[in-house]
Amino acid sequence: xxxxxxxxxxxxxxxxxxxxxxxxxxxxxxxxxxxxxxxxxxxxxxxxxxxxxxxxxxxxxxxxxxxxxxxxxxxxxxxxxxxxxxxxxxxxxxxxxxxxxxxxxxxxxx
Amino acid sequence: xxxxxxxxxxxxxxxxxxxxxxxxxxxxxxxxxxxxxxxxxxxxxxxxxxxxxxxxxxxxxxxxxxxxxxxxxxxxxxxxxxxxxxxxxxxxxxxxxxxxxxxxxxxxxxxxxx
Numbered sequence: 001x002x003x004x005x006x007x008x009x010x011x012x013x014x015x016x017x018x019x020x021x022x023x024x025x026x027x028x029x030x031x032x033x034x035x036x037x038x039x040x041x042x043x044x045x046x047x048x049x050x051x052x053x054x055x056x057x058x059x060x061x062x063x064x065x066x067x068x069x070x071x072x073x074x075x076x077x078x079x080x081x082x083x084x085x086x087x088x089x090x091x092x093x094x095x096x097x098x099x100x101x102x103x104x105x106x107x108x109x110x
Numbered sequence: 111x112x113x114x115x116x117x118x119x120x121x122x123x124x125x126x127x128x129x130x131x132x133x134x135x136x137x138x139x140x141x142x143x144x145x146x147x148x149x150x151x152x153x154x155x156x157x158x159x160x161x162x163x164x165x166x167x168x169x170x171x172x173x174x175x176x177x178x179x180x181x182x183x184x185x186x187x188x189x190x191x192x193x194x195x196x197x198x199x200x201x202x203x204x205x206x207x208x209x210x211x212x213x214x215x216x217x218x219x220x221x222x223x224x
Contacts (some may be wrong), residue, residue, distance in 0.1 A: 014115045031211055041148075041201055043215035045111060086128050086153065088213075095161065098205075100154045 004029045006087050006101035013077050021072040021104045023087030029056070031090030032063050033098065034072050038083050039068045046085075077108045112208045116216035123194055124224055131189045131219045133204030139167035140206035146176075146215070148201040157202075160187040163212050194223040 003026040019046065020057055023032075032048040047054050047061040054061055058077075063070040074081055084105050088098035111119050113136040123129050133143055141162045146154040159167040166179035175200075178190040187206075191198055199222050205215040 031213075035215070041203070041218040043203065043218070045212065045214060048210070048212045089220060090213075095142050095159055095167075097156050097159055099156075102153045
């Protein structure tokens, strides 16, 4: 099956710093989503981005489907950004579930 | 955005009892829902794909008689952990996909089996 690798596995940032999280995948996909899992376990949808670039406030994401990677940018990080960021990909649609990477654990310190 | 709810959010039960977890898509219909399991500090592991009106498709290594899934309507799927044991303690998360192919997740259910 498709493999999803995220890097770095852990990241510690000073409040206000910027960061880039990376997601590599082993095969072509037609669904890619970024999630933030908060300390209570809730998965928050950040982006649905199988290709192209999107921005939402301090977050933006870019997926280069032909090169099989996606990047999540966090600018001016805040302590509330702490948590685990997951990249998940899907092939085809309908019944095909998302396959998750192992996540990047982000800690933003004041 | 679409909302998926789960109930209960937390349950503690004795070994040998059965526990039912409900997953609902509140503002959209979902012919397909998914059940995941997450261990502490680990990623999400797909357990099964739940199809409305038909049998669920289980991932390799997941016991279908242990984890009963019923998808009775376009907005409701249930996961029943039968004869629960301490090793079944985990965080269970459901998700549903809307017509745009975006997958939304419920808030999860933390199961503790004593």
